[in-house]
Amino acid sequence: MSTMAVEDVAVAPVAQGFWTRGRKVGTGLVVAGAVAAAVFGPLATTERARFTLSESAGGAALSIPGTTGAILFGVLAALAGAAMLATGGRRWFTTLLGVGIVGFVLSFLCWQVSDAPAGQNFMPLVNILRGTFLLALPLIFGALAGVLCERSGVVNVGIEGQLLMGAFSGALFGSITQSVWIGLVAAAIGGALISLLLAWLAIRYLVDQVVIGIVINLLAVGLTGFLYERLMQTDAKRYNSAPHFPDWPIPLLKDIPVIGPALFRGNIFLYLGLVLVLVIHLALTRTRWGLRTRAVGEHPTAADTLGVRVLRLRYRNVFLAGLVAGVGGASYTLALYSFSKNMVGGKGFIALAAMIFGRWTPTGALLAALFFGFADQLGTYLSAINSIIPSEFLAMLPYLATILAVAGLVGRVRAPAADGKPYVKG
Known part of the structure; x- marks a missing residue:
């Protein structure tokens, strides 16, 4: 009886501790990334989403087709969540969380910027x-x-x-x-x-x-x-x-x-x-x-x-x-x-x-x-x-x-x- 009790005590924390904060957040990132790719991607247009390095539409800019960007960044967010799930969030938690959030936000912005009226489909980063x-x-x-x-x-x-x-x-x-x-x-x-x-x-x-x-x-x-x-x-x-x-x-x-x-x-x-x-x-x-x-x-x-x-x-x-x-x-x-x-x-x-x-x-x-x-x-x-x-x-x-x-x-x-x-x- 005492051996069984010891075994129960040893096993219980493992079962209870599976859903750590890292795995919960990782699951959330996977879901958010999948939603971004599946929803923001089709809603975006083929117009290029431009992220300008100046205060106006002119000058240097980072640009990507709206649909492509929304899907790629959504997948990136999901991959960050998957990596967090695989590691249990014990390593690189902050980095993977940052990548996941940035990926989701960029996916959303690719949809919004590409879908903006003509002349407004740019985001001035400054x-x-x-x-x-x-x-x-x-x-x-x-x-x-x-x-x-x-x-x-x-x-x-x-x-x-x-x-x-x-x-x-x-x-x-x-x-x-x-x-x-x-x-x-x-x-x-x-x-x-x-x-x-x-x-x-x-x-x-x-x-x-x-x-x-x-x-x-x-x-x-x-x-x-x-x-x-x-x-x-x-x-x-x-x-x-x-x-x-x-x-x-x-x-x-x-x-x-x-x-x-x-x-x-x-x-x-x-x-x-x-x-x-x-x-x-x-x-x-x-x-x-x-x-x-x-x-x-x-x-x-x-x-x-x-x-x-x-x-x-x-x-x-x-x-x-x-x-x-x-x-x-x-x-x-x-x-x-x-x-x-x-x-x-x-x-x-x-x-x-x-x-x-x-x-x-x-x-x-x-x-x-x-x-x-x-x-x-x-x-x-x-x-x-x-x-x-x-x-x-x-x-x-x-x-x-x-x-x-x-x-x-x-x-x-x-x-x-x-x-x-x-x-x-x-």
Whole structure:
């Protein structure tokens, strides 16, 4: 009996562990690739789908017949899934996943671009890449704010409110003073004040961090909406006409094909976002502050016994997160638009998803934000070429990408062990 029990214990994990995350994702890629080849291929036309390396239809381009490309790239996605199934996802998971996603997207684009009206059957890669970074900017800042909070043990569901308050404060004070720099400082302070409210209630009074995050979001929506109606709507010239930061092209680098116009002809928010990713990454991994932050996020009691002031560190990091998110909100009103009610439109929650998808790391959050930014830009491009796909569905693309990424691709990820757990010093 004991031998049989031992054998059962030895065999059971093998049977239960066959459908690993790699095999599930591999199966999904095989199905997606087969659908792409079988559906997108026949729907595409024989017109060449052109992916131009410039901002217009002219110049160098990568082109392929629509039907051929849709089928080939669909098969490529299916082959990536088959390889993942064969290996169980234990090796080359990220590479095969990337190949599968890119193959599926290219198959879809071959159908859409080749089927576009005459004169519109091209996709300007420069504009797509530039739009991706532009739409990803608030997500990058928001995700970094989430990393700063959650790596020190505080759940930051209030990113939406921090972005919104930053956008409002930047627009209001930038308009009153007609100074982009004062607007930028005001935006950072606005985000920080909302963030300090989160810290005060969550750390000092041990309020549930998810609940208080949602409440803070509602507070920001209500407060900015009220002030918008009372001030900005009644006198837009005085209160909602902030100047915008100009683009700052970087000599030589701006002339690099495709990448140059997208990365090196941007405004201060693009450069600041990329620099912050690098700075926070190095700070978390190479400095004493980073070591203490990670220790407090994983085991605050142990950190406390070693002399780390846990609550002070959490207050400081939540405050820094608010500054970062506030600057991200200013990327709306000091670079692109005038302020409008609830203009962030759920991007704070997508930023939270980007942080999770990026596994609580700055570089991972950057890549995830770019993924969601691309989904948003893709919807804009398809609307511009009069795609047969309904515009309402296209507007849903970034949110659908968020659901698929977090629910289907992330798999089992581990948040910092003390994330969301109040610390009471014994």
